[in-house]
Amino acid sequence: MSAHSDKEKGKPRAAPRPPADPERRAAILTAAQNSFAQKGFHRTTMREVARQAGLAEGTLYNHFENKDALLLGLFQALGEQTRADLTLPTDAPPRQALKAVLAAPLRALAQDNFALFRVVVSEALVRPELGQRFAALLFEQAPPELGGTPPLPALPTLQALMTGLALHQALRHADPTPDPDALADAWSEQVLALLLPEPQEAS
């Protein structure tokens, strides 16, 4: 029973968001990701997200201020995911390291994240502030230390390439990406073949 009747007290508001239950938050974000992935952000209703999360609409607003906050939450999640996957060991031989650099963004976007990628990019393309943040996220990371490799002249360019390939994939909507790692490897190989025509084994 929830007979609050707190209107009587006129209690001063002190804790706007006391618990912020991170579990619930994550569940809602997952639901949002799934829902948005199917129909896009604008064609998905809050009700759908709520049902997908097994909650009522109103509950969503206890965890996210509005629909847009849901999108931003996803954005941030994608960012963390991407950034996390970019922490790569760079003590490998140059070729391996470079391959890792190239494969990273693709792998980050693969699998479940492809859907996320679609949704976020779809909106980022149309909302400057999102777009800029996203571009920075994807392209302008500090290039990881590449062993003894001479600094590749166009690392961002290469990353753009990989992202372009990812875009290609995303646009094709070949939904169940069969094997993201294999795909990343294959593409990396292909690009490397262009860049370093001679496969000089370093080890």
Added chain:
Amino acid sequence: MSAHSDKEKGKPRAAPRPPADPERRAAILTAAQNSFAQKGFHRTTMREVARQAGLAEGTLYNHFENKDALLLGLFQALGEQTRADLTLPTDAPPRQALKAVLAAPLRALAQDNFALFRVVVSEALVRPELGQRFAALLFEQAPPELGGTPPLPALPTLQALMTGLALHQALRHADPTPDPDALADAWSEQVLALLLPEPQEAS
């Protein structure tokens, strides 16, 4: 009788509008492009498009069945633009030809088309049937004959690269693209530098 106008003479020009259907159509598409480019497809109302076009709302529907048809119209326009720009003379020296191949998609998307690119990709990412058509449009064109160049092993990959760069640019929302041709050239150069490290140009 019919819509034929057999009164060629008479008023040379005043306001006799046998309303050029395609003209109106193009004007509406331009208005749609501008409107969508600013706020995205979903956040733009038909009223805004109408106003931008200097027409009443209902008039839009005399030329396009619904809002979606507007988007498809833009899609097709982008397609034609891209395809047109890909018809390039390939009797140039290999390096030039390759550069042309690479620069083409970027240039196609540059300038005014960047806005178009954003809108179309934004929706294509979220609507499979659009996405597939768009991917085919961008990536799966018959590679133009490259003079005596050995068939580049990964032309689509290169095109993906250029598209990735375009996406980069699109996401950054660096709105007034300063000089699309220069940009295309620069990027092409950069990639070529990676691919063909020695500019063995005959002096």
Added chain:
Amino acid sequence: MSAHSDKEKGKPRAAPRPPADPERRAAILTAAQNSFAQKGFHRTTMREVARQAGLAEGTLYNHFENKDALLLGLFQALGEQTRADLTLPTDAPPRQALKAVLAAPLRALAQDNFALFRVVVSEALVRPELGQRFAALLFEQAPPELGGTPPLPALPTLQALMTGLALHQALRHADPTPDPDALADAWSEQVLALLLPEPQEAS
């Protein structure tokens, strides 16, 4: 698939208060009936119905899928009303029974229901599926057992007569039907006078 389970804390259901759904529904139907009765179905807006019901527009759609469902709801209401009023005791003397049979449909349509009758018939005349259902409702009910009366040869015909009179009344728009029972009685008497000219029975 879904790993959200931990609902160990059996929290009791909140608010054991059924929100009086059928009440609202009835209120909306009444509002619809009144609104439609004044201007007809097509010339009445959902906004008017909402106002008449003291609700917001959107609320209507929480109870009825669309405007048409409102009409169908009225249709069903009329059906139930009519059918209910036809359950009559037939142990009366033949003359009384016959009179009851004849009066029933008229009385069913009288009073408030005249407005309903107008609205429903108006649409039923123009929408085959509604019309057929309505005709069945009005004319093809199982004729009630008439005591020892020889089965009247043309009961449906008689019912049609009464309905015709009702139509007459409905068309005249003599809106505040003064006394539906009296009217039903009078008409029944008139018809009976035609059928059984000598009411010399005293039983």
Added chain:
Amino acid sequence: MSAHSDKEKGKPRAAPRPPADPERRAAILTAAQNSFAQKGFHRTTMREVARQAGLAEGTLYNHFENKDALLLGLFQALGEQTRADLTLPTDAPPRQALKAVLAAPLRALAQDNFALFRVVVSEALVRPELGQRFAALLFEQAPPELGGTPPLPALPTLQALMTGLALHQALRHADPTPDPDALADAWSEQVLALLLPEPQEAS
């Protein structure tokens, strides 16, 4: 404005004045009747009527002030039709005369007119001024002279019966009325059987 036309002139055929007004008018009314009959008045657009008539929308407005005038035109047409069919010879024996009286309205409404009947009644039920005029048209005609028959006490009632049967038929949407005359005869017979069980000739 142009309620009455001017036919004072000798109307030389193929004159430089080509009004052909009544012809066009009739054609439009026919088109309206057909269109309205299929989908009802409100669900039919002026464009549909125009196309059905082989004209442009604007042309309709040269002959009818607005959509409503089309309906009124049909109303009037139905009236004339009904009235015309009621002019019956009354020198027949009473039974025949009565039968004719009864059959008349039904026959008037049969065949093509059933569609008209539906449309007009559908609107008349919902628009008082139309309804009253229509009720007067159908029910309150001067009863034709019935030979030497004693004035039937409830002639309007009988006519209401026939109209009720017609309504029945109209509601059932049994579209291709098989044989209106046969139907009229059958129903008339049935009613007569109720009224005058013995075919006694009154002297």
Added chain:
DNA sequence: TATGAATGAGGGTTCATTCAT
């Protein structure tokens, strides 16, 4: 007179958000 593109008020419907329970 005939045409049909243009008009724009208004219609039905949606849905993010609120709030009493």
Added chain:
DNA sequence: GATGAATGAACCCTCATTCAT
């Protein structure tokens, strides 16, 4: 917190009507 009925602004679209040709 959780709920979901209520809200109403806004949307896309229709269509009767006008008017320049």
